[in-house]
Amino acid sequence: MSELPPDLPRLRTLETWLQLTLDQVRQAITVAQQQAALQQRAVPPPPPDWVLQLRIDGEGQPIAVHVGGCRTAGRRARPISRDQAMRAIAEGLEPCGLCRPDTELGIL
Incomplete structure (x- = not known):
């Protein structure tokens, strides 16, 4: 049927x-x-020009300045402006030894 x-x-x-x-x-x-x-x-968006690497412990304190796209910045990074990057390094924040943001910014 x-x-x-x-x-x-x-x-x-x-x-x-x-x-x-x-x-x-x-x-x-x-x-x-x-x-x-x-x-x-x-195409994925381009990386920011500069990033702050933040501490892993959850406090969110910056520990280093990186050139945008630096793989050592890790997942805990937030974009910052050129002026913020220069100010952070001038105030003693560690520049990444690999991507050398201080050199890129003209701070030697």
Whole structure:
């Protein structure tokens, strides 16, 4: 026993509905593929010019100044301006020995 209607007019109607539905699904797949391709091509934002490395203990105290993108800054870093970086180094905050923000800033 089939769950499909037995007469030709209803079968043709069902066929038309299925074809329209299939077309909609295929269009949705195309859109999803295009969006996925765009997301893969998306360029990550550039790193900030300067960052402050913060202590791990949760107090959030700055411990070093880095050039933006320096991998030794770690995850606990926040972006700062050029003036803030210069001021922090002038006030005695340690510049990173690897990326040398003091040299980049012209502070020797």
